[in-house]
Amino acid sequence: MKRVQFSRYGGPEEMSLAEYSLPALEPRRVRVRVKAAAINPLDWKIRRGVMKFVTGNRFPQGMGSDFAGIVDEVGTAVTDVRVGDEVFGTVEIKRQGAFAEVVDADARLVAPKPAALSFSEAACLPIPFATAWAAIVGAARAGSESRIFIHGCSGAVGSSAVQLAQACGAQVSGACGEASLASVELAGVRPAFTYPDKTSFAAYGPYDAVFDTLGTLDVAEGLAMLKSGGRFIDINPTPGRMLRGFISGRYRMVFATGGFRNLREIARLACEGKIHVSIGLEAPFTDALTVIRNAELGRRPAGRIVLIM
């Protein structure tokens, strides 16, 4: 079996496509033959060692979180997943390894793949939509009266947040790069601003929630855009921002893990056509190293990138 792995933290040059074997399956895990795996920025952040306080210093480590595939084996304590099921899901930060022919995952982090979705589409759902769920449904408590501003509304998390907020009936405006303006307007972001247009998007407030998907909006400026009782939501932690999250009721740091229990609900919304993913590239697994490196360097098409096993 082959997987993308690395033997020390570092840049793209540390990745290799290598033979590996998995240990005996633990009781609460499932073994999945991967059909598609979606690339997220988290993948190279982990490889660079940004989360080494969680991922530790045992190597080699696999890469990749989000996958869809067919269940090959189930642990003895798993009751709701069967061999042969088509599933999609993710893995814990300290047990990466979805860029592989076979991956082991906690059974609670997989859900049935809806027949209406391709393996590639399903693989694109977990991290972006779980993060957006934690932000929009959880922290922002979006509803039909809500006005939500999404800073970075064109990326994987941003576009997921736009759709979830719309599905909640909220009015969504946002900011993105110049090149993304037309596509976010088409997605119903009204109005859509560019990042330098701060005065205009601040004046369009106040908002019930400001969701900064990129960690580039000044927090004080974001807080000033809120209605009384509104929330600034962040997903890019730094030590200072984490601390702020503990002491401020108006500022929330959220994580994908906060939305993972909603994978079935996310799949249902996708089946109902209320949310969708835009795939820019489906690449063969044999090209994984080049494709990941290019994505990391920003050389990529619009839309998600998926590896096909």
Ligand SMILES: NC(=O)c1ccc[n+]([C@@H]2O[C@H](COP(=O)([O-])OP(=O)(O)OC[C@H]3O[C@@H](n4cnc5c(N)ncnc54)[C@H](OP(=O)(O)O)[C@@H]3O)[C@@H](O)[C@H]2O)c1
């Ligand atoms: N806390 C958590 O659990 C959590 C979970 C998920 C992600 N994150 C973090 O949140 C951040 C955003 O994640 P993401 O998955 O949304 O990232 P992403 O899809 O890479 O989007 C980020 C930005 O990249 C630009 N972009 C999108 N497609 C592009 C393309 N084809 N070419 C060039 N630029 C493109 C867009 O900028 P423009 O606005 O210029 O169009 C977009 O706003 C990352 O730092 C990630 O690590 C945190």
